[in-house]
Amino acid sequence: MVFIGMDHGTTGISFCLMSHDGEIIDIFKIDREDSKSGKVSAIEELSKRVDLDSVKLMAITYAMGDGFSKILPIDKVEDRGILSINGAGKVTGGGTSVFSELENSDIPTIMIPGLHKGSDSLDKLFNAAYSHQASPEKVSISYNAFKETGWKNYIVADISSNSVDILIEDSKIKGAIDACLGAMGIVHGPLDLEMLRDIDEGRRGANECFSHAGAIKIAGIDGKVANMKDQLLENYRNGDEKAKLAIDTLIMTVAMEIAGLDVVCENEIEGIVLTGSIGSATEPFNFEDEINKYFKGKYELKVISKESGAIGAAQIAQDVFNGADNILGIEVDFE
Structure with missing residues (x-):
């Protein structure tokens, strides 16, 4: 079976x-x-x-x-x-x-x-605010997080090419912040004023902007999705200042988004689950340690497999x- x-x-x-x-x-x-x-x-x-x-x-x-x-x-x-x-x-x-x-x-x-x-x-307020909050694998990731922790009130931070944070309250998904709305990922991110102007003035399409709105825009990297992540991490290892600024900025935006979801949870958060190729990273930086500098030990942090989407789907x-x-x-x- x-x-x-x-x-x-x-x-x-x-x-x-x-x-x-x-x-x-x-x-x-x-x-x-x-x-x-x-x-x-x-x-x-x-x-x-x-x-x-x-x-x-x-x-x-x-x-x-x-x-x-x-x-x-x-x-x-x-x-x-x-x-x-x-x-x-x-x-x-x-x-x-x-x-x-x-x-x-x-x-x-x-x-x-x-x-x-x-x-x-x-939650009806999340639905009123956003037409789309997360793609299906975020459901399976959240389920794997539940299986790994047993928590009923928690936030899942899936950080990789894009960043999506999901709030689970009383063992139900209350809402989420999609990749184009809040925190940066490595490749994708929210559209800021400069990008909106580029779209309005016909210099770039919305999808093109979304696919260049992550940390790579700070590091000045372009190319295939998988290659861009590897290049950014290699630049970080080599001490590139723009790469460090890019990663530090990404982490800050994720911390901000998690804190915002905590505020709207009616129950006390039991912990934060970190996943994704960046969220579970231990080198060239330890994501858990870096984001905890913002949280100051407030939350219990649990890192799960970067393959949690597939694992959770099987579960x-x-x-x-x-x-x-x-x-x-x-x-x-x-x-």
Whole structure:
């Protein structure tokens, strides 16, 4: 008996294979470009690692997930569960090809929705403020955080190519701050006045601005998403002042966002969960130590795997298969 979780991430599509007793069998990632070009098949890669007939359920995330609001079987979700592919960062087509493979397979599959204004489970004030709060993998990340900590009131900070912070109150997701709204990630970030003027005056498109609004804009780095992160970290190691300023600024914006979510939580926060390739980083800087300089020991901090999106999705698959009727307040409709 095997459960699978898929995280449709910025730099690649990650899979977690989990046994019936919750032990991780394997975690692997498919490069978006390799998938799009046909060099790699998701089904073939899964078949190398597990007998597909033993898979009881797979839970997947895809793009913004703003076209539905319940956890549903894949055949009940229309248009891949999205309203539009636009405005979501660079589109490569790699995630779409993997989705098509899985959709046409015989693997029982459910889809996890994103957090958006159509999500009945979210706080009405968050929904009134923001049309979109987080993509589906933030739900699975938050679930993995719950499984790792047992906390009922906590904030998840997922820091990588983009930064999204999620507030969980009384074991339900209350709301989140999306990548284009608040804290910087390495690549993506909020649009400031200069960028809005560039858009209005036709110098750059909104998506292009969003995809250059993270720490890289401070460090003066451009290129492919995965390469930009590596270049920024290498520059930091080499003592580059702009790279240090970029990372320090990113950390400050994340601390500000977490503090804001704490203020609107009606309960006392039990802790902060850090994840993502930057949120879980220990070198060339220790993210936990650096952000705790702002918190001054106020919160218990817990670092979980940077693959928490795929792990949490597998845990959702297992619990839905075993009869869970909601995941962090999100209704499950699985028959």
